[in-house]
Amino acid sequence: MASEQPKKPTGGAYGSWLAEHRAELQKEVGPGKPACEVAKLAGVRFKALSEDTKAIYQKKFEEAKAKYDADMAAFLEAGGEKKSIKRKAEKSAKRKKDPAAPKKPAGGAFGCFLAKNRATFTEECKGQPVTAITKMASDRWKKLSEEEKKVYQEDYEAKRAEYEEAMKSYVPLPSTDNDAEKPVARSLLQYAKKARLSPEQKEAAKQSKDAEKAQAKEKKAADKQAKADAKASKAKAAPKKAGGKGLSMKAAPEAPSVELPPTVAAKAEKAGLKDQLMKLAVRPDMVNSFSAGARPLSPCLALLALSLTSSSAAMACEQPKKPTGGAYGSWLAEHRAELQKEVGPGKPACEVAKLAGVRFKALSEDTKAIYQKKFEEAKAKYDADMAAFLEAGGEKKSIKRKAEKSAKRKKDPAAPKKPAGGAFGCFLAKNRATFTEECKGQPVTAITKLASDRWKKLSEEDKKVYQEDYEAKKAEYEEAMKSYVPLPSTDNDAEKPAAGWLLQYALFGDCPVLAKKARMSPEQKEAAKQSKDAEKAQAKDKKAADKQAKADAKASKAKAAPKKAGGKGLSMKAAPEAPSVELPPTVAAKAEKAGLKDQLMKLAVRPDMVNSGKSHGAMLKALEESGGLIHPAKRALLGA
Incomplete structure (x- = not known):
């Protein structure tokens, strides 16, 4: 491809600043140091920058980002394909070991001692x-005498000499980056590897590999058998019963049946x-016909209700319920x-689940x-x-959880307030x-x-007044509740289609949607609306007052606090400018000629250099010897 995918800028203001100063930071840290040292120093320096300087680099980053977007659009328009840039670690595949390479002895005399006695240990x-x-x-090595250790030392030196001799005639394999992605290089590499092994070496390597595989297979089979034996013994020791108070392993009771009248069955x-x-x-x-006193539900009426809610046999089909929980789910059902009876009525479901878990674990x-x-x-x-x-013709739907299904029941505005x-x-x-006025600016609690x-x-007399007030309000509430007719209970009316309430209407002669609207007069609706609006306005005012109180408290706290950031002398001022130093003309000329003036200035202003009393000429000489690196020059001068 003629065009190359543009590189995306990263890191924001910090990334722009680091790209500019990376070479200087690397030079200051020293050659051969890991990248984390450079990043650590860069983080310290960037934090010390003023906000204005950071804003400049942020602007540079945004310009680079805008340029990247334009270049990427042009690249894609020209027929380029956007590829995810892999990280360096992902790119460089781990180089495989050469089986023909001489093996380097490791661990010295102790390594030879450990290798010899590893099976025993x-x-x-x-x-x-x-x-x-x-x-x-x-521990055993420490207890050996010097004479005994000497034997292992000689063994190690002999192996080391053999290794060094073998390395003289060893020709390493050619280096290839990511052999898996280079088919030609890979095949040549494999050919060269095979050519370098003699038939005896190949056979020995194959036999060794087969022996390792067989050993691993035997170990795996032995472990599997040991686990099976342990499991069997545990199952044998466990009681045969489920472990409950009278819980038996009887089959689930059959579903009750009902006899339909012949005419209804035919329909x-x-x-x-x-x-x-x-x-x-x-x-x-349905059997109990909804509630005491309600008209009994006949199969004919139930059939009518089903007819109302389904226009065809396909619509009447009900989505089957998926079984869940595996063996535990079947046992729990x-x-x-x-279990519920044993736990007791009114207890939360988690108690039943806890007991069920214990009982199920005890099963064989x-x-x-x-x-x-x-x-x-x-x-x-x-x-x-x-x-x-x-x-x-049914449509598969995701079954919502019970908690999602049951929406919170709305309060009845006409209900008496307790x-x-x-x-x-x-x-x-x-x-x-x-x-509320006295606790302004404080939490609600x-x-x-x-x-x-x-x-x-x-006093008890004062409390008695409020007690009488409460009893009067309670009496009013109880009187109002006698004449109050609550709304019929419906699960999530808003999500029920027309068929849902038609079914209820056909079965029970009542439509909750129509009943809800009919129970409130226009005056009651208007009064409820005004009350709700007043509550909203009051809550809004309270929220605004609390917000203002918090802001005032924050402002007064900030005003009373010292201007320092609260650290060991850290202030919010911009980073101080680096102190300057005046170099002797001859030293300055030499430094300029050698291209080390900036490094000399940085080294000369360091507090430890100022306190050491070293001359600028000596500093320049140290820099020349260290190749312009500040830290090695400083160590050479101070001997640290």
């Missing part, structure tokens, strides 16, 4: 971490709604009622396998039912405005705390 440290082997070897069969009618008719709420592996099989059967049935559902907090609640409500302190200081 490994056996003694069986079941302990790998580091225990080295630690034991180190349901004709409409393709027989299965749905059976499911609806056996529901406990069977025993949930028993054979019992768990039974429930796993049940789960797999249920899963297979679900797959078949889902295929049939989709074939009949007084709360007893006598203290009435006291707080009456004096809230006063307490300060109001309740102040009210509590004041309440404690009241």
Whole structure:
């Protein structure tokens, strides 16, 4: 390609500044130092810059970014393809080891001692971490006499001499970057590698590799067998029962059946709604006909309701429920009622789940396998039912969680308001405005705390007044509740389509949407709206007042605080200018000629150099000897 993909600028203002000063920083740190040292020094220097200087580099970065966008647009327009730039670490693949290369002996005399006795140490440290082997070897090595150590030292020197002799005749493989991406170079490299090994070496290498594989396979099989034996012994020792109070492993009870009248059954069969009618008719709420005193639900009426909510058999199809939880899910579905009964009514679901987890863990592996099989059967049935559902024209929908399904029920604005907090609640409500004013700028909890302190200081006579006030309000509430008719309970009315409330209307003779609208007169609606608007305005004013109070408190705090940043003498002023020094003319001329004037100036102004009393000529000489590097020159002068 004629055009090359432009390089994207990065790092913002810091990136622009670093690109400009990288060479100077590298020179100051010294050659051969890692990049992290340069980055560390760069971070310190950049932080010391003034905000104006940083703004200049930020502007440069934005200009470079704009240029990059224009260049990239031109590059793509010219037919270029945008590629993600891989990092350096990803680009450079790890070079493979040469199997024919001489092996360098490592670890000195101790390495030879460890290699010779490793099998013994490994056996003694069986079941302990790998580091225990080295630690034991180190302890044993320290206990050896000098004569014994001398034997291993001679062994190491002999191996070292062999290695050095072999390296003289060794020709390393040619260096290739990322052989995997260079097919020609890779094939040549492999050919050269094979050519350098004799048939005996190849056979020996193959046998060694096969022996390692066989050993690894045997170890894996032994570990697997040991785990299986441990599991079997654990299952044998575990009790056969589930571990609950009377929990048995009986099969799940069969679903109750209902007998339909012949005429209704025929109609349901004709409409393709027989299965749905059976499911609806056996529901406990349908059997009990909604509530005491309501008209009983006949199968005929249920069939009518189903007809209202489905225009065709395809629409009447219900999406099958996916089984979840594996063996545990199957077991829990069977025993949930028993567990709930054992935990006690009114307890949260997490208590049931906790008990279920304990009981399930105590089951034997054979019992768990039974429930796993049940789960797999249920899963297979679900797959078949889902295929049939989709074939009949159904649309697969993601089942929302219970928490997402059940939207928060809206409050009824016409419902009587229950007084709360007893006598203290009435006291707080009456004096809230006063307490809020006194606690201005403080958190909301300060109001309740102040009210509590004041309440404690009241006499019994004063408290009695608020108690009577509370009892009067409570009596009014109870009287109002006698004539109050609550809204019918509906789960997420807003998400129910027309068919949903038509079904309720057909079944129970009541439509919650229409009932809600009919229960409030225009005056009540207007009053409720005005009350809501007033509450909103009051909340808005309170929020604004709190915000202003916080801002005032912050401003007064900032005014009272010292101008320093709060560190060890750190101030918010711009970084001080570097001090200057006057060089003798002869030294200045020599430094200028050698191209070391800037380095000499930087070295001369350093406090340790000023205090040392070294002459500028000596500093220049040290810089010349160190190749213009400031830190090595400083160490040579100070001897540090």
